[in-house]
Amino acid sequence: MRIIISGGGTGGHIYPAITIAKEVAKLVNNCEILFVGTKHGLEADIVPKEGFNFTTIEVRGLERKISWQNVLTLFTTAGSVWRSVQIIRKFKPDVVIGTGGYVCGPVLLAASLLKIPTLIxxxxxxxxxxxxxxxxxxxxxxxxxxxxxxxxxKYKPDQIVFTGNPIRPEVMSATREEGQKVLGIKPDRLTLLVVGGSRGARSINTAMLGICKHFNGNESIQILHVTGQSEYNSIVGNIKQSGIELSGDGNIIIKPYLYNMPLALAAADVAVFRAGAVGLAELTARGIPAILIPYPYAAENHQEFNARVLENHGAAMVIADKELTDVKLIHSIETLLNNPQTVANMANKSRELGRPQAAETIAKLALSLKKP
Structure with missing residues (x-):
């Protein structure tokens, strides 16, 4: 069995692709997988480290307006389709999978033209x-x-399958006890996990200064705040200037980045998150109630639409980024802190939305496309 997978540009396209690839490899003996990306994208660094074969095409994304750059991009894309045809003819895949990002456009289009089964x-x-x-x-x-x-x-109504989003298996295998031990979290307090994405989120970090002041020393809550590497020093400096001691005995833990996010999720009772699809998939798989602050500059404002789905199902509260203040966030946190039944109900609703087996479902769907 031979599979080509393409997706790149952001972690939101790359990590689902890797997760699906690993599930395919579990399901099929003697499976050979080739990733196709760009040499400039994050995939060029991430995918080889995961142990997969990797090759590149030259392609650019279209600007969301009429411009001469888009004309040049169309010429580049035509060349990348031809390059993709060459890769496919040489590798001879049984199925080609795309997980989004402009790099997968030429690859999936070439596969379709060559009558290779395709899935996005x-x-x-x-x-x-x-x-x-x-x-x-x-x-x-x-x-x-x-x-x-x-x-x-309007395109192919009979070929749409609701699978959920793939998550890393470690998200489900991590235990609460292990997470508490590794991260130094006290088990007798509600644990609030605050993450603004791998690079952090300035609006959330700014609001968290007020949250740390307000909840400092509160024995009912423990806060684990992941600031992102670039803002860590300034956030810690401002917190210390406020008179908050970030010692091991306190209830506030500040980290620049977490390499063991599955352990943090396992230990969390409530989360403050952006609304990227992968992050929400992990939250709902674990059944974690959330206060969501969608990134306002995401393409097509898709993070707000993602967040509203959880809100409409009773699994999350949503605060618009432009309306975010420490006062508003404190109010939302205290609402949950003072109402354990509300937290429990939101957790159940979140868990109902979760699709922890999504990667396996997608892998099986892709394998079912193989021609006899």
Whole structure:
């Protein structure tokens, strides 16, 4: 069995691709997998480290306006389709999978032209421009949210499958006790996990200064705040200037980055998050109630649409980034801190939305496309 997987640009496209690849490898003996990305994207660093074969094409994303750059991009794309045809003819895949990002456009288009079975996986409620285009050509569309189906129905309504979004298996295998031990979290307090993404989020970090002051010394709550590398020193400096002692005996833990995020999720009772599809998939798989602050500059504002799905199902509260203040965030946190039954109900609703087996479902769907 030979599989090509393409997706890149951001971790939201790369990590689902890697997770799906690992599930395919579990299901099939003697499976050979080739990733196709760009030499400039994050995938060029991440994918080889995961042990997968990797090759590149030269392609650029379209600007969301009419411009001469888009004309040049179209010429580049034509060349990347031809390069993709060459890769596919040489590798001879049984199935080609795309997880989003402009790099997978030429690859999936070339596979479709060569009559190779194809599948795209869309993580967000609002599909990306590449997947909207590819929907006309591919054989199956695996969507992370049931609410995304309506954006594809005009193309291939019978080929849309609601699978959920793939998550790393470590997210489910991590235990609460292990997370508490490794991260130094006291087990007798509600644990609030605050993460603004791998690079942090300035608006959330700014609001957290007030939250740390307000809850400092509160024995009912423990706060684990991941600031992102770039803002860690300034946040810690400002907190210390406020008179807050960040010692091992306190209830506030500040980290620049977490390499063991599954352990943090296992230990968390409530989370303050952005609303990227992968992060929300991990939260709902663990059944963690959330206060969501969508990134306002995401393409098509897709993070807000993602967040509203959880809010509408009773699994999360949503605060718009432009409306975020420490006062508003304190109010939301105290609402949950003072109402354990509300937290329990939100946890149940979150768990109902979770799809911890999504990667396996997508892998099986892709393998089912192989021609006899």
């Amino acid at each position: 996986q869309e993580q967000n409620v609002i599909p990306g421009i590449t997947n909207k285009i590819l929907a006309r050509f591919v054989d199956k569309i695996a969507v992370g949210y049931a609410e995304a189906e309506r954006y594809f129905k």
